[in-house]
Amino acid sequence: MTDTAVRNCFSANYAEARAKFIAAAERAGAHLEHYLLEGIPGAGGETLATDVALLGTADATSLVVLSSGVHGAEGFCGSGCQVALLHDELLLSQARDRGVALLLIHAINPYGFSHIRRTNEDNIDLNRNFIDFARPTHNPAYAGLHDLMLPAQWPPTEENARAVADYIATHGEIAFREAVTTGQSEFADGLFYSGTAPSWSNRTLRAILHRHAAQRRRIAWIDVHTGLGRCGHGEKIHAGLPGTPDNLRLTRAIWGADVVAAWEGDSTSRQVVGHAVSAVFDECPQAESVGIALEYGTRKMTAMEALRAEHWLHRYPDAATAAEQRAGIKRSLRDAFYVDDDEWRGMIAGQCRTALLQACLALGN
Missing domain, CATH: 3.40.630.10 (Zn peptidases)
Incomplete structure (x- = not known):
């Protein structure tokens, strides 16, 4: 073609x-x-x-x-x-x-x-x-990251970025990725x-x-x-x-x-x-x-950050900056995929x- x-x-x-x-x-x-x-x-x-x-x-x-x-x-x-x-x-x-x-x-x-x-x-x-819903996905590690990954303010503050970095430094990159992406059934407004x-x-x-x-x-x-x-x-x-x-x-x-x-x-x-x-x-x-x-x-970009932003928009649709950021966040997510x-x-x-x-x-x- x-x-x-x-x-x-x-x-x-x-x-x-x-x-x-x-x-x-x-x-x-x-x-x-x-x-x-x-x-x-x-x-x-x-x-x-x-x-x-x-x-x-x-x-x-x-x-x-x-x-x-x-x-x-x-x-x-x-x-x-x-x-x-x-x-x-x-x-x-x-x-x-x-x-x-x-x-x-x-x-x-x-x-x-x-x-x-x-x-x-x-x-x-x-x-x-x-999955077998008689045995739902339990991922207790995600609970400690939910509010860090989807903070009330977007873009995240420097304090939020430091907290995420501290988690990775303490637990390791692999444990961080597993905690976030494995899947979870407790937070309906959360990631994965x-x-x-x-x-x-x-x-x-x-x-x-x-x-x-x-x-x-x-x-x-x-x-x-x-x-x-x-x-x-x-x-x-x-x-x-x-x-x-x-x-x-x-x-x-x-x-x-x-x-x-x-x-x-x-x-x-x-x-x-x-x-x-x-x-x-x-x-x-x-x-x-x-x-x-x-x-x-x-293209080389952080898909996770695009996902976080779009999920933030879903979790906080009435945030003060949500309306002005919406188009850009959606565009970034599309570009990530x-x-x-x-x-x-x-x-x-x-x-x-x-x-x-x-x-x-x-x-x-």
Whole structure:
């Protein structure tokens, strides 16, 4: 694809991304379904939905899944990858000729995509929400950091910065990162909140899998994320269950020896419990399932600081400076997860195409 063709696959906002996805899916002859998030409008008043496009037959034994927008604001990248696939007639024919069905799940978190939040309409981080709620996420270390990470004043005062630095000096960088990012269920207005029950997106994703994947024998899932790693590089992170070396070997057999596993300590991402791809192991026990989070690096900036600022805006919407800072904070969060540059978009689309082709070749007849 030319730079212009690739650029046109990506969008400036959720409404545009949704329209492009639906149009491309219709053009490709996909079966379309729409799961509406009722009663909650988008940032521009638009309807919010998770849209699903299926290419291939319902009885195909092999299924490749490409999903976007688990972390809403990261959907700018994932949506572009999906639209690029729908315009890629050669790759679509490769899948069709090998008897591989393709399932594209667009904007798993439509609220976050539209409102430029990483979290959903209930401030839930969806990659912490797919857990057994009889055993909720307990992270006592976060309690001591909650008010430090989301202070009443933004930008933080020098006193706040010193307090965070003192915590890191006392406990170490790794312990600090684990305390903040592991997930927690006690502070509903906090960072990396897991929720206390399955979210709308959780229930919707499981319904999609039950409808379209419950009879498949082999499933390969690519879940697109951004914000970690070198700019433009797509790190392939094992998205199977933690501590499953046999599944990791299967995953590497499809996507290569450079698939990394957070539970082995060789990924830019820390190990978390409750990620969305894990739903396939619950809903499709009949299948041999593998998955990766395709994590693309963005420009060198501190994504954590952008997240803190946006969460501050959510926690203190009536703060004296909230209104004047809102546009800049939202812009910074978008920039933390999406690079508005043709070279970056080309790198992203190319690597995603390679991962899709690898999956189709591995699962095909």
